[in-house]
Ligand SMILES: Nc1ncnc2c1ncn2[C@@H]1O[C@H](COP(=O)(O)OP(=O)(O)OP(=O)(O)O)[C@@H](O)[C@H]1O
């Protein structure tokens with residue numbers, strides 16, 4: 001029984017027995033009506049409280065689905081090597097987030113976007129694996145946000161289509177941004193799906209509401225890292241708007257596939273106040289050679 005329900009019960013007990021209708025004076029009727037509506041109001045708030053305190057069971061993250069989509073490796077050796085590489089990649093990001101990294105006093109260092117110049121360079125692979133790796137850290141909680149509006153691969157792979165998400169939080173001012181956060185059954189991993197498609201995505205990403213939503217998603221908990229998957233910088237304008245709100249930018253570069261000129265163009269979208277990590281993704285090489293190389297700074 002919650003506090004409001006207890007109050008309702010107490011109030012009921014304090015009520016005098018309803019008088020027999022024939023002998024009841026008018027003022028008693030009025031008094032009991034007033035008390036009845038108080039009880040109804042309390043009962044209503046009890047229902048609202050019950051509803052809002054209902055916690056949905058955590059969303060099951062299907063590892064087999066991640067494997068099928070090539071986001072996790074079924075091969076133990078390969079998985080161990082990837083885990084090792086991710087440790088190197090996440091360390092500077094975490095240090096920056098707690099103000100102990102090379103980039104001191106970085107604004108919004110807890111906001112990390114994984115992006116690239118052109119499609120298919122390994123952004124979603126990196127964002128998901130980075131989030132899983134960060135979630136294993138004792139001192140952090142990770143919120144993985146599907147910021148790739150056209151493809152919404154994270155939303156699809158996790159089976160979260162049709163759930164409210166980032167786009168709803170941006171377009172519906174009545175919605176509390178935290179309402180779109182999905183708790184998962186992986187400890188320390190929360191997800192925000194893409195939500196309902198909207199027109200003018202770039203304008204939404206560039207809006208004041210976006211800053212409010214990002215603040216709310218980061219939460220009061222300064223140990224929460226928010227990792228965004230995004231669309232490619234040279235293909236959509238919303239990814240450029242998204243990147244502009246971030247403290248840390250991980251630019252994935254597909255080894256042997258992205259010409260330097262495109263990487264330079266993509267880098268035009270970041271500024272000196274952001275921390276940028278270039279991640280050379282060797283995924284196009286044979287499996288035994290495919291790994292990451294990173295250059296930060
Ligand atoms: N380091 C890696 N090791 C193994 N496979 C990888 C690696 N990086 C990417 N891949 C695979 O390459 C494919 C493309 O990767 P991914 O979907 O992450 O790219 P993307 O940049 O998100 O593409 P898009 O721009 O279309 O969203 C996927 O099948 C992914 O599993």
Ligand SMILES: [Mg+2]
Pocket residue numbers: 123124125148151153229230
């Ligand atoms: Mg992707």
